[in-house]
Amino acid sequence: MAASTHIQYLKGIGPAKAKLFERLEVQTVEDLLHYYPRTYQDRRLGRSPNEYNSDSLVVFKGRVLRTQEIPARSVLIFKAFLEDETGNQVECTWFKKRMYRGFRFDPFGTLKKDFRINQELWVIGKRENKNNFFGNKITVEEHYPANDVLTRLHAGRLTPIYALTEGLTNKQFRQFVYEALQTGTLDSEPEILPPDLLSKRKLLSAPQALKAVHFPNSLAELESARTRLAYEEFLLLATAWGIKRTQTKILAKDYSYQIKKTLLTPFREQLGFEFTNSQKKVINEIFKDLCSPRPMNRLLQGDVGSGKTVVALCAMLLAVENDYQAALMAPTEILAEQHFLTFKRLLAGLKVNVAVLTSSTKTAARKKILKELADGKIDILVGTHAVIQDEVQFRNLRLAVIDEQHRFGVKQRSRLKEKTAKLDLLTMTATPIPRTLALAFYGDLDVSTLSELPPGRQPIQTETATSKLAYDRVREEVQKGRQAYIVFPLIEESEKISAKAVTEEFEKLKKVFPEFRLAILHGQMSQSEKETVMADFAAHKTDILVATPVIEVGIDVKNATVMVIENAERFGLASLHQLRGRVGRGEHESYCILVPQHAGSVARERVDIICATRDGFKIGERDMQLRGPGEILGTRQSGELEFKAGDIFKDKDILYWAIEDRDEILTKDPSLSAPQHLLFKKKLIELYQQDWHLIDLS
Numbered sequence: 268m269a270a271s272t273h274i275q276y277l278k279g280i281g282p283a284k285a286k287l288f289e290r291l292e293v294q295t296v297e298d299l300l301h302y303y304p305r306t307y308q309d310r311r312l313g314r315s316p317n318e319y320n321s322d323s324l325v326v327f328k329g330r331v332l333r334t335q336e337i338p339a340r341s342v343l344i345f346k347a348f349l350e351d352e353t354g355n356q357v358e359c360t361w362f363k364k365r366m367y368r369g370f371r372f373d374p375f376g377t378l379k380k381d382f383r384i385n386q387e388l389w390v391i392g393k394r395e396n397k398n399n400f401f402g403n404k405i406t407v408e409e410h411y412p413a414n415d416v417l418t419r420l421h422a423g424r425l426t427p428i429y430a431l432t433e434g435l436t437n438k439q440f441r442q443f444v445y446e447a448l449q450t451g452t453l454d455s456e457p458e459i460l461p462p463d464l465l466s467k468r469k470l471l472s473a474p475q476a477l478k479a480v481h482f483p484n485s486l487a488e489l490e491s492a493r494t495r496l497a498y499e500e501f502l503l504l505a506t507a508w509g510i511k512r513t514q515t516k517i518l519a520k521d522y523s524y525q526i527k528k529t530l531l532t533p534f535r536e537q538l539g540f541e542f543t544n545s546q547k548k549v550i551n552e553i554f555k556d557l558c559s560p561r562p563m564n565r566l567l568q569g570d571v572g573s574g575k576t577v578v579a580l581c582a583m584l585l586a587v588e589n590d591y592q593a594a595l596m597a598p599t600e601i602l603a604e605q606h607f608l609t610f611k612r613l614l615a616g617l618k619v620n621v622a623v624l625t626s627s628t629k630t631a632a633r634k635k636i637l638k639e640l641a642d643g644k645i646d647i648l649v650g651t652h653a654v655i656q657d658e659v660q661f662r663n664l665r666l667a668v669i670d671e672q673h674r675f676g677v678k679q680r681s682r683l684k685e686k687t688a689k690l691d692l693l694t695m696t697a698t699p700i701p702r703t704l705a706l707a708f709y710g711d712l713d714v715s716t717l718s719e720l721p722p723g724r725q726p727i728q729t730e731t732a733t734s735k736l737a738y739d740r741v742r743e744e745v746q747k748g749r750q751a752y753i754v755f756p757l758i759e760e761s762e763k764i765s766a767k768a769v770t771e772e773f774e775k776l777k778k779v780f781p782e783f784r785l786a787i788l789h790g791q792m793s794q795s796e797k798e799t800v801m802a803d804f805a806a807h808k809t810d811i812l813v814a815t816p817v818i819e820v821g822i823d824v825k826n827a828t829v830m831v832i833e834n835a836e837r838f839g840l841a842s843l844h845q846l847r848g849r850v851g852r853g854e855h856e857s858y859c860i861l862v863p864q865h866a867g868s869v870a871r872e873r874v875d876i877i878c879a880t881r882d883g884f885k886i887g888e889r890d891m892q893l894r895g896p897g898e899i900l901g902t903r904q905s906g907e908l909e910f911k912a913g914d915i916f917k918d919k920d921i922l923y924w925a926i927e928d929r930d931e932i933l934t935k936d937p938s939l940s941a942p943q944h945l946l947f948k949k950k951l952i953e954l955y956q957q958d959w960h961l962i963d964l965s
């Protein structure tokens with residue numbers, strides 16, 4: 268049987284079952300073999316009783332001593348007593364609800380057949396009495412006759428558990444995989460990894476790895492199998508980036524920049540602060556990219572408050588000095604508006620024309636902006652994704668900056684990629700991405716990092732407290748002339764419901780703080796309402812801002828010193844860190860107070876981490892471990908960063924191997940035309956050419 272054979276020809280799978288497999292995106296025998304287990308259960312014998320924790324399965328192999336049927340009032344009970352070779356005994360129990368009308372068949376018929384006296388069986392189940400293993404009772408979940416050859420797939424081993432769809436059971440699935448492994452498919456499958464790498468990294472061959480990933484004989488063998496499969500995935504992806512990167516580098520841009528400083532110097536002089544060393548370094552990196560003959564593709568990462576905006580502004584000013592246009596895109600209207608206001612302030616007196624465009628820009632204003640963009644009258648456009656719509660035409664846009672880029676949806680991002688293909692592109696993120704992830708996700712991207720905060724920042728004291736204590740702190744600070752945020756979580760991911768909830772809380776809080784000026788901010792308010800509220804808060808016309816997480820990104824009010832986060836357990840780590848970053852922006856000591864409601868263990872863990880850690884990078888890494896990178900980067904649906912075997916946190920070392928080996932391969936054989944690379948190249952084309960537009964690989 269060939270690997271490409273449709274699975275409906277596999278023994279036991281017909282067209283109907285094949286439909287179920289389609290839901291798992293399994294069509295061919297090869298797909299099935301590459302559908303790796305989600306996890307494994309240790310169903311080996313010989314563990315001592317104290318190795319069992321209260322949740323673990325009991326695995327027992329023994330002969331049936333006797334069985335017993337007990338009719339009770341509402342349930343029927345069947346019991347089987349088994350004894351193993353060493354004389355240990357277990358009592359197995361099954362229940363069936365009694366049906367009062369018409370039992371036409373014996374509910375325990377099959378069990379009675381399976382559990383005949385002296386028959387040897389494996390039973391797998393849960394202990395009824397958790398404190399006592401031997402001589403005890405178990406509720407059986409699965410049982411298998413000892414003399415069946417297939418039993419060894421399910422019992423007495425590390426047993427694979429698959430993520431399945433309704434209509435398929437793990438038992439069936441294991442047998443199908445076994446069938447697929449039996450048919451000789453693997454023997455006819457060529458090895459795609461070059462032999463020298465297999466031996467250099469001491470990797471299992473593909474057939475060995477596939478067998479072992481489904482039916483490992485030991486944990487060590489499982490680890491070797493996973494290593495091989497993860498390495499293969501990483502190497503393929505890394506090589507695709509490598510090629511893509513070389514190809515982008517040879518794309519020359521048909522425009523160039525000169526550092527004239529006609530705007531940069533006056534900008535710097537009126538800024539009112541010195542750039543940090545980190546900012547200087549990053550600005551240099553960006554200028555070097557801009558002045559180089561190929562398009563820039565750089566990720567700027569820096570913790571909340573590290574000063575990314577002025578760095579971006581420097582890049583944009585360089586474009587404007589050269590008579591080009593630049594655009595900045597932000598994920599929310601509030602943030603776009605805020606950037607716009609910041610730019611206006613920082614550029615006051617300079618000959619730079621800035622405009623803002625969002626989906627709530629009124630028709631007349633919008634028309635005017637579109638015209639001035641086409642004429643080249645506007646130098647810098649700030650906006651939301653409204654900026655990438657088709658009717659927005661620039662005269663000579665050269666630089667695109669994307670703020671908080673991970674907050675854009677997958678669709679918007681790919682649209683953006685299209686729109687900006689030939690531009691200089693700077694993306695910024697304040698959810699700092701661990702280096703491994705940056706490599707994995709942005710393989711074709713250069714990364715700059717702002718590693719220090721501007722001087723004079725106060726560390727933010729973070730603690731958990733009850734609402735009452737939190738409000739005491741708020742009162743104390745506001746009495747000193749400071750301001751505070753009180754944030755409530757999104758409810759059911761709906762801004763509408765959240766708006767209602769936060770409005771109710773707002774009414775209550777007005778009674779808690781009758782002496783202060785309170786304002787409310789949520790996503791259901793109109794753009795101009797939001798602006799007014801923000802402007803009033805920034806101007807200290809209000810003392811306490813009660814809000815949904817709309818304020819999460821970018822808001823910059825130096826006099827605000829308290830951030831109270833209600834129901835803190837409902838926020839992700841990155842959000843908590845972002846929210847905390849709204850305070851501690853000026854010279855005053857600042858506080859972030861988390862008020863948890865009901866904390867589950869993960870929630871508790873998040874709250875503990877945020878209290879103990881200030882380093883955004885560490886928080887980013889923990890967040891991804893808790894949530895998975897896809898969820899954070901919005902790639903879950905897109906499959907952009909889905910590894911089947913690899914795990915970019917656990918398998919850091921393997922990822923580095925892959926990157927090192929990729930570099931070596933591409934240096935020696937950039938077109939992958941050496942005989943030992945041909946099969947690897949074929950696989951690469953199959954996987955990546957279409958989506959990645961790799962030029963001329965075939």
Ligand code: ADP
Pocket residue numbers: 540541542543546569570571572573574575576577697721722821823852
């Ligand atoms: P983020 O990186 O979170 O986007 P911002 O760009 O909003 O941070 O900067 C946070 C605040 O720090 C802003 O008020 C900004 O003007 C200020 N800032 C930026 N760079 C410096 C610096 N070198 N010295 C002092 N303040 C700075």
Ligand code: MG
Pocket residue numbers: 575576670697821
């Ligand atoms: Mg920012």
